[in-house]
Every structure is written in C-alpha cells, then in structure tokens.
Amino acid sequence: MVEEGSRVLVVLPHILPNTTLQRIIEQTVPFLRKWQSQLDVVVIPEFKTSFQLDSALGKMYSVIRDVLLRYEMINSGVNVIFNNRHFAKSSLQWKVGLLPQGSTFDTWQLELENGQCHKMEHYALHEDTVERIVGPRDASEFRVTALGGTFDHIHDGHKILLSIAAFITSQRLICGITCDELLQNKKYKELIESYETRCSHVSRFIELLKPNLSVELVPLKDVCGPTGKVPEIECLVVSRETVAGAETVNKTRAERGMDRLVIHVVNVLGGREEDGWSEKLSSTEIRHLLQTSHPMN
Known part of the structure; x- marks a missing residue:
C-alpha cells in the first residue's frame, strides 16, 4: 500500500x-x-x-x-x-x-x-518542441456534468475520464459509482475494492484537479443512474466504447420529459475499436495482475 x-x-x-x-x-x-x-x-x-x-x-x-x-x-x-x-x-x-x-x-x-x-x-531539456492541438474552447462549459463507472483500483483510464469531466464542468460534477451488489459476477471479484474505497479514490483525485468543484458521489444501480432523474444535468462524459449506453440515457430522459444530454466522448487508453478494445487498460486486468503477483490463500 x-x-x-x-x-x-x-x-x-x-x-x-x-x-x-x-x-x-x-x-x-x-x-x-x-x-x-x-x-x-x-x-x-x-x-x-x-x-x-x-x-x-x-x-x-x-x-x-x-x-x-x-x-x-x-x-x-x-x-x-x-x-x-x-x-x-x-x-x-x-x-x-x-x-x-x-x-x-x-x-x-x-x-x-x-x-x-x-x-x-x-x-535538463535538450529540445523545445511544443505540441499544438487546436479545438473548441470548452473549459468549464457545462454547469452540471455527470459520468459513471465502477472505478475499481482507479487507473489511468479512469483518471483521464475524470480529468475531462472536471475540465468541462464549472459547478457540479455528479459521479455514479457502481454499487457492490452489481459486481458479483465480475472476474476476480474477491479483489474488487469496496464501494467506500472506490468513492474515496475518486473524490481524492478530483480534489487534486479542481478543489473548488462540487462533487456528488452516488451509488449506480442501473444504466441511467442520476442521469435518468436529475433534470439539471447538461452533459454526460463517456469513454468511446460506452457510447451506446449514453444513447440509452438520452432515450430515457426524452421519455421522462427531460432535455437530452450533450454526450462528450473520451478516448480509450489502450486497445482498438476494431477488436472490441480487447487491450484497453481495465480494472479486471489490474485485479488479474494483483492475483498473479500476490496469490490469495
């Protein structure tokens, strides 16, 4: 530790x-x-x-x-x-x-x-090459943003997702974190961190990035979570391989008379879309590595 x-x-x-x-x-x-x-x-x-x-x-x-x-x-x-x-x-x-x-x-x-x-x-720096990438200025563009995930053994991919969500949010970030009950069928489930631990890691990371941002951590028990209930949410941040779930959220919101959300897509860290992101960085792989390096009795 x-x-x-x-x-x-x-x-x-x-x-x-x-x-x-x-x-x-x-x-x-x-x-x-x-x-x-x-x-x-x-x-x-x-x-x-x-x-x-x-x-x-x-x-x-x-x-x-x-x-x-x-x-x-x-x-x-x-x-x-x-x-x-x-x-x-x-x-x-x-x-x-x-x-x-x-x-x-x-x-x-x-x-x-x-x-x-x-x-x-x-x-020492031996060169001064500065990367320049253009795009629309969208820092703090949305007052209320949401995202969701398991956030087990919080890894670099999680941190990129949380970083982008914090970057585009000015006031309130709502983060749904999958509850323990929905993780019983995950691989290496005995190594999954508790809901409280996962919440703590998410909260502490966002505090490093944007300490003045209001962060709400809520248990995620279904596909929509707070996005299906909170009308003030303006934007949903997802990784590229979970865009289909975002469309389900917008369909649900429309059925309930709420505005559709802007879907902000973040790149996946590792892997390719053609092979189903099979090599992406994942909590499952981290749990596998932990089990391999420290076998449980």
Missing part, C-alpha cells in the same frame, strides 16, 4: 516529446521504488480545449505507465495535474521534487522550499 505522505513531484514546462518525458520519468524510478510513492506530474501551461487535454493526457499516462511497467511497478499511482495554479500551495508533502533547469521556475522553487518538498532536483 502506498503511503499518502510518500509522494514524488515532477513539474513540466509544456507537453514534452515522448522520449524526453520518458527520460524524466526514469529519473523518478529510484525514488518511487524506495518509498513506494505516488507520482504527481504537474503541467504548467493552461489547457483551453478538452480535445487537446484528452490527447495530452493519453500520451502522458501511456508514456509514464510504460516506464513504470518496465520496472515492474504496477502499483505506483500516477496523477497528471493541470489547470491548477494553486497546486504547489496545497497541503501535500513530497519526498522529492523534480523541476526543469532555468529561472522560469524560481517561483515553484520558492513555493516548495517551505518544507513541503524535502528534496529538490533538476532535469
């Missing part, structure tokens, strides 16, 4: 090329392994469009996870933080902070020198 106080911080000046990001993450491996740490990766530039954010998060989580898996560190938690200027002033404590060389980041050093970060190190 990762200690909450054992965290490693990486600050990025912009979205870096894959090889550069890989090199930087490799520098964190000794610290992550020594302390069984969480890794917080903070991206400085502010995102304006969810299209750009979705692309950037997919790339960063994939590169970071590939590095960690190479070192067989399947339990290391990763959080990519964005659009949160006050993150450095949070109550979090980091064992070590990794910052780019250069006077641009003196402010971050000053903010972190108050004991919040026990050790400071730097990395």
Whole structure:
C-alpha cells in the first residue's frame, strides 16, 4: 500500500516529446521504488480545449505507465495535474521534487522550499518542441456534468475520464459509482475494492484537479443512474466504447420529459475499436495482475 505522505513531484514546462518525458520519468524510478510513492506530474501551461487535454493526457499516462511497467511497478499511482495554479500551495508533502533547469521556475522553487518538498532536483531539456492541438474552447462549459463507472483500483483510464469531466464542468460534477451488489459476477471479484474505497479514490483525485468543484458521489444501480432523474444535468462524459449506453440515457430522459444530454466522448487508453478494445487498460486486468503477483490463500 502506498503511503499518502510518500509522494514524488515532477513539474513540466509544456507537453514534452515522448522520449524526453520518458527520460524524466526514469529519473523518478529510484525514488518511487524506495518509498513506494505516488507520482504527481504537474503541467504548467493552461489547457483551453478538452480535445487537446484528452490527447495530452493519453500520451502522458501511456508514456509514464510504460516506464513504470518496465520496472515492474504496477502499483505506483500516477496523477497528471493541470489547470491548477494553486497546486504547489496545497497541503501535500513530497519526498522529492523534480523541476526543469532555468529561472522560469524560481517561483515553484520558492513555493516548495517551505518544507513541503524535502528534496529538490533538476532535469535538463535538450529540445523545445511544443505540441499544438487546436479545438473548441470548452473549459468549464457545462454547469452540471455527470459520468459513471465502477472505478475499481482507479487507473489511468479512469483518471483521464475524470480529468475531462472536471475540465468541462464549472459547478457540479455528479459521479455514479457502481454499487457492490452489481459486481458479483465480475472476474476476480474477491479483489474488487469496496464501494467506500472506490468513492474515496475518486473524490481524492478530483480534489487534486479542481478543489473548488462540487462533487456528488452516488451509488449506480442501473444504466441511467442520476442521469435518468436529475433534470439539471447538461452533459454526460463517456469513454468511446460506452457510447451506446449514453444513447440509452438520452432515450430515457426524452421519455421522462427531460432535455437530452450533450454526450462528450473520451478516448480509450489502450486497445482498438476494431477488436472490441480487447487491450484497453481495465480494472479486471489490474485485479488479474494483483492475483498473479500476490496469490490469495
């Protein structure tokens, strides 16, 4: 189990090329392994469009996870933080902070020198390639947004989904979390986290991203959940392989005299649509890996 106080911080000046990001993450491996740490990766530039954010998060989580898996560190938690200027002033404590060389980041050093970060190190940038992706500006576009899922052993795919939902929401995010009763037929069900644990992980992650956002966690007992009952919801965030369920939600809302929801689709992390997303990152695969590495009696 990762200690909450054992965290490693990486600050990025912009979205870096894959090889550069890989090199930087490799520098964190000794610290992550020594302390069984969480890794917080903070991206400085502010995102304006969810299209750009979705692309950037997919790339960063994939590169970071590939590095960690190479070192067989399947339990290391990763959080990519964005659009949160006050993150450095949070109550979090980091064992070590990794910052780019250069006077641009003196402010971050000053903010972190108050004991919040026990050790400071730097990395060099040998190129300055900035990824530019255009798209409609939709930050905080919807007052009330909803999404749903099991969120067992919260993983990078979950975090991208939650990140996009928080990004496009200005006031209230309603998150349906599948109740324990509906998970009895899941593979490796003995390793499924409790409803309370799953709620806690979702809540803590959104707090890292957007601490002022009102978050409501509700038990999900059917396909629609709160989207079939709460008229104020404006948008439903889904991953690409669950779009059909979103259409069911809109059909139900129409039958009940409520406005249809805007369906915001987030890319799947891993896998391809042609093969049914068979290689996507999933909680089932994580439970399988946990069972393999720590067989239960």
